[in-house]
Amino acid sequence: MKKLYVYASIAAFLFTTVPVSAANEDKIAAKAIRQTPPAPVFTDAERQAELLRRRQAAGALMKDNSTLVLFSAEPKIYAGDVNFMYRQENNLYYLTNIKKGGAALILTKSGGSVNEYLFLPKRNPQYETWNGRRLSNEDAIRISGVRTIVDAAELENFLTALKTKKSYTAKSGATVSFGSENLYLLVPESPIDNDAKREYRKETEFAGSFAKTLTNPATNSYVYEPTAGYKIENAQGLFGKLRLTKSPYEIRLMQHAIDITTEAQGRAMATAGQVKWEYETQAEIEYVFRRRNADYWGYPSIVGCGPNATTLHYEESQGAVGKGDLLLMDVGAEYDHYTADVTRTFPISGKFTKEQADIYQIVYDAQEAAASKLKPGARFNEAGKAADAVIEQGLAKLGLITKVGAFVPGTEREITDGKGNKQTVGFPQFRVFYMHGLGHWLGMNVHDVGDYGTPLAEGMIMTNEPGIYVREDALAYFPDSPAVKAYIEQIRPAFERYKNIGVRIEDDMLITKTGVEWMTKDLPRKMNEIEAFMARASKEVTVSAAPKRDDLRLSVVNSDANLLLNGTYYSNSVLNGATVRRGWIHAGKAAAQSGLSHLHHASDE
Ligand SMILES: [Mn+2]
Secondary structure (H helix, E strand, O other), X not given: OHHHHHHXXXXXXXXXXXOOOHHHHHHHOOOOOOOOOOOOOOOXXXXXXXXXXXXXXXXXHOOOOEEEEEEOOOOOEEEOOEEOOOOOOHHHHHHHOOOOOOOEEEEEEEOOEEEEEXXXXXXXXXXXXXXXXXXXXXXXXXXXXXXXXXXXXXXXHHHHHHHHOOOEEOOOOOEEOOOOOXXXXXXXXXXXXXXXXXHOHHXXXXXXXXXXXXXXXXXXXXXXXXXXXXXXXXXXXXXXXXXXXXXXXXXXXXXXHHHHHHHHHHHHHHHHHXXXXXXXXXXXXXXXXXXXXXXXXXXXXXXXXXXHHHOXXXXXXXXXXXXXXXXXXXXXXXXXXXEOOEEEEEEXXXXXXXXXXXXXXXXXXXXXXXXXXXXXXXXXXHXXXXXXXXXXXXXXXXXXXXXXXXXXXXXXXXXXXXXXXXXXXXXXXXXXXXXXXXXXXXXXXXXXXXXXXXXXXXXXXXXXXXXXEOOOOOOOOOOXXXXXHHHHHHHHHHHHHHOOOEEEOEEEEEEOXXXXXXXXXXXOOOHHHHHHHHHHHOOOOOOOOOOOOOOOOOEXXXXXXXXXXXXXXXXXOOOOOOEEOOEEOOOOXXXXXXXXXXXXXXXXX
């Protein structure tokens, strides 16, 4: 009786004096998959101040007597009268946060003072019935902080006035006077700047009415020779400088895009053991993107299992998810025009095999080595070299290259440097299995703007993404020679052992005052952390089995140009059944039936 009383009082003590607080409950119910925290919220005043600061910074970089013209992105056709989802041009968005098309921003600078004008399509009930509400002038002022709004229907007249350097008076009464010497436009930098040629078609055409585009043979870059009053200044460089360093405001948005991506990756790892096809895992990822109100992805999701993990930009997601395989997911949610870019590679079974672990550990160590170099004042390529060295040593240890410093036989040549010293260069053997760079700037573009020679400084964000890809056909394209045969024979045992393993680990790194912060730190990365995470997380989400798939999905893939050695592409076009950069070629039964020579067909594997 007394005993019972004691127990009862202990119980009473526990229940009355140790209440379970909300915080404790959260701990008890803590999930392995990290839920995205709430999105950052900014007041109108905060946003306007940030955008004004950016426009002032743009103005400060402009030469005096200048005008900057930024057009909205043009709609991109999906098919017929259907467009792709509209996405504003990044630099216009960077300075205005105006998401709707048809707008244009003009900054003029003369006598050191900067004026700003926003051209905006007028509200229109007929248009809005079909396409949704347009911004009113008041909306646009509230969003962007630009005070002078001009009807976009006047843009053509305005541009004509700009050509003649007469000031322009809008119907609203606003007068725009031009900086009359230099015209800043987003135009291609060189004949090979094909991205800008595609994205800035309108700007390039407009620049054509002021300048003749010549190529400087020494630098292979474009020179815009004035023909009509203005000197063309390429605004790409200006925005490269502005956007390379992220403000605290931008960092909060990027962290949110990364947090959404972290949850999506977690969900994909939790469910990968329950799915049969890569597209199901892609769906789990993009489900989280949409559910957490990401705008979209920043680039098409890469979800490749087994051999498909060795294709760098594999986008088809039609392969099977094999129980013994690794799955590589390189995905990024985009939030308010900022994208994440995160890669994890993990075993479907929840446990790395010995061979998978051997490769993974090298990539992990390379990533750590690179991270240790990232700090203010350092250069991006120092981190790249640190990762290269770890990968080269690791591959030598596994027998996938003959030795550290070795070239693929037949690619060596002697060069003489500026001081007359002779040096042997060639295609390094380790590049057969690690054929990309360490990473890139990250921001509004997944491969963000900015000069890679710039010393690292607080607020810069880049990816750290080494990888090793043992492609099944990696040794198939070397020129035939006794030296190549001997090299291949030497590495063949290791090659057969590690064949079809592809690993990339990619994290998003923020340069801080003293070093670097892993913005992706909430996503498991060490092998034992991934295994422990999968064991827990797989119990948190159950997905329904995909219906049996008996449809035949065929697509012709680009089979040209596979391996780049010393600037020479070795084509694989003679080889059927080989893998290529953009996907998995299968020249089987289906190929014969259709009469096509190169087919991608996952479901007959
Ligand atoms: Mn990347």
